[in-house]
Amino acid sequence: MRIYLKMLSIPVLLLTLAMCAQVPPKPEDRLETLIYSVKGRDLFQAHCAACHGEDGSGHGPLASVLKTKVPDLTALAKNNKGEFPSPFVRKIVVGEDVLISHGSREMPIWGPIFHQIESDQDWGNVRVENLVKYLQSIQQKSEPQGR
Secondary structure: OHHHHHHHHHHHHHHHHHHHHOOOOOHHHHHOOOOOOOOHHHHHHHHOHHHHOOOOOOOOOOHHHOOOOOOOHHHOOHHHOOOOOHHHHHHHHHOOOOOHHHOOOOOOOHHHHHHOOOOOOOOHHHHHHHHHHHHHHOOOOOOOOOO
């Protein structure tokens, strides 16, 4: 009987350990990797620079392992007739727009995540707006016409 119980307890123990290993992290554990800053530059460096590069040019350390070419965020205005496309950028960051040409979405949707950082006050919209303003501030300077 003792041998039978030992033989039965080993698979049960292994099954329990396997199930515990697959439990997703608690929301509090996920938040530890997020930053509490609401400054656009801080948010960019913490959440975007790994793919888009510290300067926003699309050459971050993870860019080479992604299926989709990482866009140069400093050329958004240049590629939009000199106007920074704030509404478009905001929609991409918060996850309202998915570019069909990109296929599946590799870029994380930051909008909902930015809203979950604090438990006492929601600074999500402030983070999104400050990130968009930061991206506008790093746009390439256009060449004067006639040169």
